[in-house]
Amino acid sequence: MGKTALKRTSLYASGASPVNLLQARFYHEDCLVYDLEDSVPIAEKDAARLLVYHLVKYQRPTDKYVLIRVNGIYSEFIDEDLEAAVRACPDAIRIPKVEYANEVKRIAERITEIEKKAGLPVGKIELWCNIESYLGALNAREIAEADPRVVALALGAEDYTASLRATRTKEGLEIFYARNLVLTACRAAGVEAIDAVFSDINDKEGLMKDVALSKNLGFDGKTVVHPRQVDVVNAAFTPSAKEIRYAKRVLDAVEEGKREGKGAVTLDGSMIDKPMELRARTTLAQADAAGIAY
Amino acid sequence: MEIRKTAVAGTLESSDIMVTIRPNPGKGLQIELESVVLSMFGDEIRKTVEEVVSSFGIEDAVVELQDKGAIDCVIRARVSAAICRAAETKFDWSAFDPENGREEA
Known part of the structure; x- marks a missing residue:
């Protein structure tokens, strides 16, 4: 390692x-x-x-x-x-x-x-x-x-x-x-x-x-x-599997929204804002650093 | 460098070595070693101690070692500390810098 x-x-x-x-x-x-x-x-x-x-x-x-x-x-x-x-x-x-x-x-x-x-x-x-x-x-x-x-x-x-x-x-x-x-x-x-x-x-x-x-x-x-x-x-300080799954869903939804040219993106009925996206990116960066595959 | 007085460094904890150095004017280097790994590593420990003592330019000293399984770099650190204490001098950190050209033991 x-x-x-x-x-x-x-x-x-x-x-x-x-x-x-x-x-x-x-x-x-x-x-x-x-x-x-x-x-x-x-x-x-x-x-x-x-x-x-x-x-x-x-x-x-x-x-x-x-x-x-x-x-x-x-x-x-x-x-x-x-x-x-x-x-x-x-x-x-x-x-x-x-x-x-x-x-x-x-x-x-x-x-x-x-x-x-x-x-x-x-x-x-x-x-x-x-x-x-x-x-x-x-x-x-x-x-x-x-x-x-x-x-x-x-x-x-x-x-x-x-x-x-x-x-x-x-x-x-x-x-x-x-x-x-x-x-x-x-x-x-x-x-x-x-x-x-x-x-x-x-x-x-x-x-x-x-x-x-x-x-x-x-x-x-x-x-x-x-x-x-x-x-x-x-x-x-290591993200849980649940946190990682959710972060991934947030970022997938953001990417899909970009592809479809949507101004606003939702997940499970709630709008995804910039802070949510930033938190999701942080969670996945922590998972990457900890060597967790997702 | 001259050994001016008796000095001790290290402890009797596991993985450590207690080094006692005494002046031995005109009688060369004398190493007395007790070790929990004497039969396997006695010669290597003596060689390491000789190298470190020599790197300080010391020719005359009695070095008593009570080894509790210290690895090579711990032995080097403890012998160096005992020498500096016995010589009443600070360790010269720049001695091995490129401009000074001395090889670290």
Whole structure:
């Protein structure tokens, strides 16, 4: 199987643990995030950086979209993290706690410098920006449009709610505005929108409700922190057979209407408008990406 | 590069290797290996460690290895981390860039 175009799930694996990094590839996540940030103790940052570099460069899974999450832009580790991450050649580097477009520009320029020094193709490594504060949320559109390398924004709910002095709940009303803000910015910029982690890894029912909301809002995928969350989230972001059949009927009716020169097209007695056609095309694109034949 | 002090990298978790490096002035490279896969991969592990140590220009050191089934690139990462800690220096990420002409071990 080739590398997936899907971004339904991005699973974090700690850069501090070889077994964690090596096992993570055997689950069904679309995107695997080798983490140098929160999951790595301060005293192990140097060793984790070398471990992630070697594993991504020499043992990367070929059927997944591979990311490296570096430490924060203002941390003492960012320069060395970028030196290692760029030379490891992941599909993308995930930048935590982005708040301003100029931060993204600086990181993108630094990546270009390292690519040139290392003799790597310039511009190939993409950027995901984590939006984890009210400032990041308010500036989401500028961040998404800051550099051509940016291909996704990912909402980080724990830090975002802390920045607001809000209480994080399973229902997630406190992040509803940020979800919409980030999603709208992503659509305006033409990048992918990745929803926040559902933190309780033992609450499958809660996760199912949360990911249903993510999908209904329009997100392209969700970050997960434990392998047991992967299949639930993948299933939610994969169109059902019923949804695919309906989408196909909508598009068939549209095509037939065009052939017959009709201005308005109906299906089962209801008029098909442009938004219905767009939703049907999205459903079939998701089915195609998931390798579902129809 | 000079090994200035004893340093450790890695853990005793499955798939990892704990590397301890000590100064060994004027006495060459000494490798002491314990491994769950010693009979099958002992020689390869030693060869990998020798390559990495040599790539840092180190001639004198005692390297103790407690291997729990680490694959080659994990061994390389852990030995490199232990060397940098023991030499009290940062890893030189640009050492293998084309303009510097050095081959990665």
